[in-house]
Amino acid sequence: GANSTAIEFPRGHDIRVHHMTIDTYGAGSTGVWVYGTPTGLVRVDHCTVRCLATTVPNRHYPGVAGIYLEDCSRSCEIDHNLITATPQWGIKVAGAATTTGHTSRIHHNRVVGTRARVANGYMIGVYKPDTDCFENYLSGESRGIHVDGVDNKGHGASLHDNYVRAQDQPNAEFSPHWCHGIKLENPSSATVFHNHITVVADATHDEARALDIDIESGGAILIEGNRVSGISSAGTKKGKAVQWTGGSSTASNQFLARFNVFRATDEFVYRYWHAENGGAFRSNEWVRDLSKGSGHPAVFEYWDNQDGVSSPGHRFIDASSTDDTTNVTQWANPGPYT
Secondary structure, X not given: OOOOEEEEEEOOOOEEEEOOEEEXXXXXXXXXXXXXXXXXXXXXXXXXXXXXXXXXXXXXXXXXXXXXXXXXOOOEEEEXXXXXXXXXXXXXXXXXXOOOOOOEEEEOOEEEEXXXXXXXXXXXXXXXXXXXXXXXXXXXXXXXXXXXXXXXXXXXXXXXXXXXXXXXXXXXXXXXXXXXXXXXXXXXXXXXXXXXXXXXXXXXXXEEEEEEEEEOOOOOEEEEOOEEEEEEOOOOOOEEEEEEEEOOOOOHHHEEEEOOEEEEOOEEEEEEOOOOOOOEEEXXXXXXOOOOOOOOOEEEEEEEOOOOOOOOOHXXXXXXXXXXXXXXXXXXXXXXXX
């Protein structure tokens, strides 16, 4: 039925759902939904979930999800699940900080074959402080991993050793169709390390944004030892390794990206809207992707100064190298370099 849930727990104490095979078909339907501030451990493990609905009410609808833990302030663990279809969320975890001594972990899940019908569905959504998200395999027509810092929910998030291959599916509700591999939206004290992230945009998609940084507040962000690829086979300015949007609080001492390999078809770093302070990129390797041919030019850093603020230049970027510098423009549409 529409807006139904296969397994639903409103409140409860120690909850475990494991070794279940779950199929849902109705619009707005979710596989496993736990809400109402459970008072004990919540664990969902070794389940197979398919949410086969083809419609979602809107892009801010709280479902549809394969697994959705809401209002969890105690320990929660989602591990060793297989989610083979969902029109919006694969795994979504939200809630307040865990009680001292408790943990929140999302690990060893496989989310594959999703087909996002709305613009902001992700294979994994992290909206609970101090969540450790690791060793997940994500591949499908959806966005990758989203960490949101609203109400401090992104505080202390740790994303590591995940494999993400994302390709957003165009939808009629919201355009443009940006596809994020990992998106960090106002988190604090977050770490992203040892992930393999690839985002692909073709002729029917607008942009691949492999690492999307959207920070108006928050800080202490470390991005280290990742392989990040934004690839496009069509159009211009579609394949981006890093998209940077943020306010003045994103000063270089609050953000550090180091020892990463950034690969892009069109632009390595794209700054947009209040991104004047940008954050520091130190000792990274920048590799030009050749999907559009060896003669296709790439831009090292593009500044879209719609807010009228000149970019501080790549004083925040050092130790850069590319496999072929002959077709790499070091600067495009800049303010004065300082």
